[in-house]
Amino acid sequence: MPIVKLFSTPEGILTLAPGNKAELLDLLAAEAANRLGRKKEEILQPLLGREKLGSTALGRGVALPHTRLEWLESPLAILARLTHPIDFDARDDEPVDLVFLVLWPEAASEGFLPALSDICRALRDQQLPRQLRQARSAEEALARLQAADQPDIDAGP
Structure with a gap:
């Protein structure tokens, strides 16, 4: 599933101001x-359970909290841009200011890991996190995610 389909509307992009990791997860769950x-x-509770297994911080200021839910019918993703970076127990000790929440139906588990992998792959390009941080609106951030999903097109022969 293309990343942008997880964030199909600008409402999938939030600006939040949590004081810490627990508060952030609470706000995202709400x-x-x-x-x-x-x-x-x-x-x-499932998000907290996943975090107990190990931090979902990816490094370079990005976190990817995620869980599968038995009752969920279709995937839901929310991108939160934080007004102030917070500690997220990242291996690189960098505070987090971009958070991709991914909730996935347990019944459709075959698409879960590829979706997480696609997000991680897109974030390897250091341009995307910077562009998401600089986006002036949710619509612009969504457009950046959509652009990250597009394969590189070779203009020359």
Whole structure:
């Protein structure tokens, strides 16, 4: 599934101001619960459980908290840009200011790892995180994600 389809509307992009990792996960779980018509705890507890296995910080200021949920019918992703970087227990000790939340249906587990891999692959290009940080609107950030999904086109023979 192309990354941009996970973030199909500008509402998938938030600006948040959490004080720490626990507060961030709580805010993201509340937002996802609101969008899905579920209770926040149904999302927060699996996210916290995943973080106990090891930090989902990728490094260079980016985190990818994720979990699979039995009751979820289709994937949901939220990109949060933080107004102030926070500690996320990253291996490189860099504070996090870009967060990709990915919730995935347990019944469709075959697409889960490829989706996470696609996000990680897009983020290897150091231009994308910088562009997402500099985007002046959710629409612009979504356009940057869409551009990152496009394969490189060789203009010459």
